[in-house]
Amino acid sequence: MGIKDLLKIGNESDRVSALYDIFEEDTRLSTKATQVEFLTTIRQIEKYLKPGMKILDLGAGAGEYSIFLQNKDSM
Structure with a gap:
């Protein structure tokens, strides 16, 4: 499947x-x-980012940035 096929969906x-x-x-x-x-x-x-802030959504991808920041806060 290519980009042209995606546009047909x-x-x-x-x-x-x-x-x-x-x-x-x-x-x-x-x-x-x-x-x-x-x-x-x-x-x-x-x-x-400031202390206490929450991230609702970031980048609309696979969550790599959000997961990294979540793990960093829990260290």
Whole structure:
């Protein structure tokens, strides 16, 4: 399935599910090269976080940033 096939899917939930089947977002940030993106993004997020703040949603991806920040707070 390609991008053109995704655009043909009318139901948004089905389209998002099909997209994740193609791109494997949960492993996208696992290489050394993409760790630069991850660490840069975390640094930018941390500039705006204050003690006691909660994150409702972040990035609408596989949760890599939210999970990292949650684990960091529990250390």
